[in-house]
Amino acid sequence: MRPLRTAAVLGAGAVGGALLRELPKAGLRVTAAWTRSGGLLPPPLRDADLVLLAVSDEAVAPLCAQLEVGRGQLVAHLAGALSLAPLAAARRKGARVGSIHPLRALTRGDDFRGAAAGVAGSDAGTRAQLADLARRLGMTPLHAGKQSRALYHAAAVLAAGAQVALFAEAVRAFRKATGAAEPQARAALLPLALGALEKLRQLPPELAITGPAVRGDAATISAHRKALPKDLLPLYDLLTRATQRILKNSRRQRSRHRP
Numbered sequence: 001m002r003p004l005r006t007a008a009v010l011g012a013g014a015v016g017g018a019l020l021r022e023l024p025k026a027g028l029r030v031t032a033a034w035t036r037s038g039g040l041l042p043p044p045l046r047d048a049d050l051v052l053l054a055v056s057d058e059a060v061a062p063l064c065a066q067l068e069v070g071r072g073q074l075v076a077h078l079a080g081a082l083s084l085a086p087l088a089a090a091r092r093k094g095a096r097v098g099s100i101h102p103l104r105a106l107t108r109g110d111d112f113r114g115a116a117a118g119v120a121g122s123d124a125g126t127r128a129q130l131a132d133l134a135r136r137l138g139m140t141p142l143h144a145g146k147q148s149r150a151l152y153h154a155a156a157v158l159a160a161g162a163q164v165a166l167f168a169e170a171v172r173a174f175r176k177a178t179g180a181a182e183p184q185a186r187a188a189l190l191p192l193a194l195g196a197l198e199k200l201r202q203l204p205p206e207l208a209i210t211g212p213a214v215r216g217d218a219a220t221i222s223a224h225r226k227a228l229p230k231d232l233l234p235l236y237d238l239l240t241r242a243t244q245r246i247l248k249n250s251r252r253q254r255s256r257h258r259p
Contacts, residue, residue, distance in 0.1 A: 004049045004074070004129055008032035010042055010063060011054035014106040015078055019052060022111050026136035045069055050133070051090075052100075053077040061086035069095040074126060076100055080144075081153040084122060091122060098126045100134060101144065101153075105160045112137040118144030118152060167193055169232060176229065206250035213243040 007028045009019045012035040023030055028050070032043045036055075042063070045051050051069060053060050057079045064087050069075055071094035075087055080101040087097035098121035102112050117134040119141045121127035131141035144152045167189070174185045199208035212220040221240060228236055 004028060006031045006048050007050040008045050008048035009052050009054055010034045014108050016054035017108060018106055018110055022137055042066055051075045057082055065089040069093055080156055083149050096126045097122045098130050100130045103156055112139050116140045116142050118142055120144050206246050209243055213240045
């Protein structure tokens with residue numbers, strides 16, 4: 001199967017913008033770019049080896065139904081939570097279908113280098129081409145098949161958006177304790193949060209994690225529970241139990257490997 005040489009990018013936003021910048025660097029010529037604000041219908045696409053749908057999840061299937069594509073072309077979405085089912089219209093027209101989902105929270109100006117990418121495809125050749133594209137964009141491809149797609153995306157959300165939500169709750173508690181303004185509270189806690197996450201580059205969670213639950217410090221945990229706003233108690237308790245489970249599983253695994 002010949003390598004992908006041309007591509008069309010349908011959709012705006014940070015991901016679409018990053019694709020328009022990075023695809024030429026990866027050796028693909030962009031033959032068409034489209035946003036809904038630029039016209040109701042996508043442009044002709046038959047000269048694009050690859051058609052990338054960088055749109056919201058709910059827009060993938062309706063947009064795909066409008067595409068004039070056919071045999072020899074590959075249509076792929078970039079939605080982490082979706083299977084290949086929303087691309088059925090393209091497949092009925094003879095195109096191969098797949099998905100490539102960068103595991104990175106992109107903002108405008110970002111690129112893909114250093115991220116992993118969940119890859120799926122309607123056949124082995126499609127998966128191989130999308131994996132190659134991921135590498136050309138500086139990403140590490142990972143298989144993300146339909147059976148685990150929702151779980152795969154839930155894990156990505158926990159690692160990204162949920163981290164931000166957790167940090168926001170920490171900022172709220174810190175402000176209540178200190179009276180600091182939000183920017184000052186965020187600035188005070190951010191090095192702590194980034195330092196904890198940075199450890200995961202070299203260490204597994206059971207060695208990177210810190211806090212009173214790791215030390216078995218029941219008195220400090222009790223003091224925390226008394227001081228926290230009532231609505232944060234379930235979250236604190238859940239994370240404490242998660243920490244204890246991580247450590248318990250680590251001890252169990254070590255005991256299995258002892259001679």
